[in-house]
Structure formats: structure tokens, C-alpha cells
Amino acid sequence: MAHRDELNQNAPDPNDFERRLNAKLExxxxxxxxxxxxxxGQGVRYGTEFAGGVLVGAGLGYLTDQFFNWTPWGLLTGVLLGFAAGTLNVVRAAQSMNQSDDASS
Structure with a gap:
């Protein structure tokens, strides 16, 4: 009989498990x-990352056109490079957000 009492004392309380589980989930x-x-917020960040790259590229291309008188080749090249830089910025931002989500899990 004493052995049976020891087994009952060591048995986990199901209500205690539910309480601990709910606390951890909360x-x-x-x-x-x-x-x-x-x-x-994520969409705005991606949009600004991309638009920033394109605008900087276009601005540098325009300045190149004015300085070297290469119209329109500097602007076209700047926009293309800005597009590539903006795309790379969006990919990096998405990767950093995914890494922070994985680290918090």
C-alpha cells in the first residue's frame, strides 16, 4: 500500500501542466x-528601401549627365544601377527580418 501512495505522489497534476502551458503560450x-x-510596416520598409536605391541611382546618373554631358546615358545607367541596388536592399531587409524572427522563436 505504501508503494502505491508513492506512485500517486509522483504523478504529475494535469491541471498544473495546463497552467504552465498557458503561461508559456501567453x-x-x-x-x-x-x-x-x-x-x-514591412511593406513600407521594403518600398522605401527600393525607392531610395532607384532615386539615388537616378540622381547620380543625372549629375553624371550634367558634368560629362553624356545625356541620356548617365541617367539610364544610374536608373539601372539604382534598380539593382534597390532590389539588393529589399533582399537584405527581408533576410534581416527573417533572421530576427528565427532568433526570437
Whole structure:
């Protein structure tokens, strides 16, 4: 009989498991809400990264046209290089957001 009492004392309480599980799930929800950027915020970041690259490339191309009198080749080259730089910026931003999401999990 004493052996049976020892087994009952060592048995986990199912209510305790549910309480601990709910506490951990709630803590994870709070942490994700604090660190995760909204979809709108991510879209704005990607858009500004891309537009910034294109605008800088176009501006440098325009200045090249004015300085060397290469119209329109400097502007065309600048826009193409800006497009490539903007695309690379968006890829890097997406990778950094994915890495931060993986690290928080």
C-alpha cells in the first residue's frame, strides 16, 4: 500500500501542466507582439528601401549627365544601377527580418 501512495505522489497534476502551458503560450504571444513588425510596416520598409536605391541611382546618373554631358546615358545607367541596388536592399531587409524572427522563436 505504501508503494502505491508513492506512485500517486509522483504523478504529475494535469491541471498544473495546463497552467504552465498557458503561461508559456501567453508569454510567447506577448513577446511576438512586442518584436514583430506589422505587415504594413514591412511593406513600407521594403518600398522605401527600393525607392531610395532607384532615386539615388537616378540622381547620380543625372549629375553624371550634367558634368560629362553624356545625356541620356548617365541617367539610364544610374536608373539601372539604382534598380539593382534597390532590389539588393529589399533582399537584405527581408533576410534581416527573417533572421530576427528565427532568433526570437
Amino acid at each position: 508569454a510567447r504571444r506577448v513577446k511576438e507582439a512586442e518584436t514583430k513588425a506589422s505587415g504594413w
